Amino acid sequence: MRRTACTAALAAGLALGALACRSTGARDEAGAVAPPVPGGMRMVPLANRFAYIPAQCYTATRDPRTGQVHNPCYACHVHSTPPNFVDDGDLQLAFTLPGAAAANPWRNLFAPPAARAPRASDAEVLAHVRRGNYLDAAGGIALARRLAALPRGWDGEGDGRWNGYVPDAWFRFDERGHDRAPDGRRTGWRAFAYTPFLGTFFPTNGSMDDVLIRLDPALREDDAGRPDAVVYEVNLAIVEALVKRADVAIDPVDERALGVDLDGDGVLGRAARVAFHSPMHYAGRARALERQGTFPAGPGLFPLGTELLHSVRYLDVGPRGEVTMAPRMKELRYMKKVRWFGAADLRAHAAAETVEQTESATGAFEYIWQGDRGIYNDQGWLLQGFIEAADGSLRPQSYEESVTCVGCHGEIGATTDSTFAFARKLGPDAPAHGWFHWSQHDLRGLPEPRRRDGRFEYTLYLETNGAGDELRENREVIARFFDARGALRPDAVAALHRDIATLLLPSAARALDLDRASWAMARDQSYDRGRDVVLEVAHNVHRRVDVGEKTGVETALGGPEEPRL
Numbered sequence: 001m002r003r004t005a006c007t008a009a010l011a012a013g014l015a016l017g018a019l020a021c022r023s024t025g026a027r028d029e030a031g032a033v034a035p036p037v038p039g040g041m042r043m044v045p046l047a048n049r050f051a052y053i054p055a056q057c058y059t060a061t062r063d064p065r066t067g068q069v070h071n072p073c074y075a076c077h078v079h080s081t082p083p084n085f086v087d088d089g090d091l092q093l094a095f096t097l098p099g100a101a102a103a104n105p106w107r108n109l110f111a112p113p114a115a116r117a118p119r120a121s122d123a124e125v126l127a128h129v130r131r132g133n134y135l136d137a138a139g140g141i142a143l144a145r146r147l148a149a150l151p152r153g154w155d156g157e158g159d160g161r162w163n164g165y166v167p168d169a170w171f172r173f174d175e176r177g178h179d180r181a182p183d184g185r186r187t188g189w190r191a192f193a194y195t196p197f198l199g200t201f202f203p204t205n206g207s208m209d210d211v212l213i214r215l216d217p218a219l220r221e222d223d224a225g226r227p228d229a230v231v232y233e234v235n236l237a238i239v240e241a242l243v244k245r246a247d248v249a250i251d252p253v254d255e256r257a258l259g260v261d262l263d264g265d266g267v268l269g270r271a272a273r274v275a276f277h278s279p280m281h282y283a284g285r286a287r288a289l290e291r292q293g294t295f296p297a298g299p300g301l302f303p304l305g306t307e308l309l310h311s312v313r314y315l316d317v318g319p320r321g322e323v324t325m326a327p328r329m330k331e332l333r334y335m336k337k338v339r340w341f342g343a344a345d346l347r348a349h350a351a352a353e354t355v356e357q358t359e360s361a362t363g364a365f366e367y368i369w370q371g372d373r374g375i376y377n378d379q380g381w382l383l384q385g386f387i388e389a390a391d392g393s394l395r396p397q398s399y400e401e402s403v404t405c406v407g408c409h410g411e412i413g414a415t416t417d418s419t420f421a422f423a424r425k426l427g428p429d430a431p432a433h434g435w436f437h438w439s440q441h442d443l444r445g446l447p448e449p450r451r452r453d454g455r456f457e458y459t460l461y462l463e464t465n466g467a468g469d470e471l472r473e474n475r476e477v478i479a480r481f482f483d484a485r486g487a488l489r490p491d492a493v494a495a496l497h498r499d500i501a502t503l504l505l506p507s508a509a510r511a512l513d514l515d516r517a518s519w520a521m522a523r524d525q526s527y528d529r530g531r532d533v534v535l536e537v538a539h540n541v542h543r544r545v546d547v548g549e550k551t552g553v554e555t556a557l558g559g560p561e562e563p564r565l
Helices: 122-130 140-146 230-246 285-291 343-359 399-406 457-465 475-479 490-498 506-525
Strands: 178-180 186-194 207-213 246-253 270-274 307-317 323-337 381-388 394-396
Touching: 122 307, 122 506, 207 270, 207 323, 230 270, 307 506, 323 394, 323 506, 381 399, 399 490, 457 490, 475 490
Parallel strands: none
Antiparallel strands: 178 186, 186 207, 207 307, 246 270, 307 323, 323 381, 381 394
């Protein structure tokens, strides 16, 4: 994996606070003990300088028993679609890691916390995952309360205040996916459904997740600066068209009232779609600001001020054995676009990154820690995260834990403007045009997505990887989809085409085992040794790679947007 140093953060005008706090386990004003952040919130030397290189990059692509070559690498490393100019499909062909990163640092793969923890009973596991840790006993947002009475060990800038994102989503959604506060007020957050990204984010591999989006206030207001639900939904559809580079169906609206030709027919009338074309313009107050250069619109790019909120959850098991999303969060991840980079900027950045890599003495890149605000990814986004503490509450991530996030939301060929989910949002055939939360509709019954070359995306992943996860450790998926010779079973594939849940959802027994493994990791607080949920010692992962060694893959596989087959 290749990444550039985040030196552009200073140019982006991001303040670097006094990062001098310590992890003390100090009491907050309410008298509760705040779970300490390992290593504190200081910018300290990383134990793992390559924390941005994920465990999946150490996968053994050649099966030592059969010699068969598998290619999970193409899920992330592909010939990218502009304005993503990383174009890193060559990483499918060889282990192109810095020499100092040859030893696999993700020790939890080889000594899973679950293997050394007492085995919790099914009842104990279910009680844990059903006990939410986002809202407190009074119905308020627990993290918001804790951050208001900031523990010393959480003060990343030493000023007694939390200067990063304060959780403000209530996860109470109306029929159009809008999040609402207890008083009925819209928070601006809107949930959307999407086909999970390949491998790690399949629920059968450990977690369920959701994603919410919120646009800048200017994109939620009419020309006079008043909140306007129609303007907001239209602008979200415009963003969807830009990110997907495709037309987007909408409920019919009057273009004359908005002053925007949404369907691109040259006439202001009644539009039932947003046509992807160039140039595109936002509606409401943002359009005037767009003319001033504040809100440029570009294909494959989110507008300035976009926020994304992503919760990663445990798995629950219903009374009939159905696996669903649990209330308990493992992580709460947040991104905000704080600087605009156009296509030309991103092209220049990709070229500069290549030069920087050759100039780095060890091949390790440094990331500028913004304390309370998280990590800047050098492409306009701030990334911040909260993670489950040993006592089950959520705490801020440390510097090293945050560096882990940049590895995927930095520079890989598979992302769209540093993100994964929104480009995969469900379309007009889904309920509410895909604007819903998984608590309202789940994965069951959704058809398998197709790539632009017409191939079934998940089936291709199974064919290419020989398993349903990058590490090829999910035996349940292998048993479901492959015969004794390692060939895909036609009946299982046919069922997958109709319903992705046949692949994505684990059995109740596996779900509980995955929960046990995640709970053990949280009690262990060993995230710096890896967050991947494994049930036993991983066998298909290199403990050390021979840098430059060929993977055995002879031809790089193209991504879903622009396949080169």
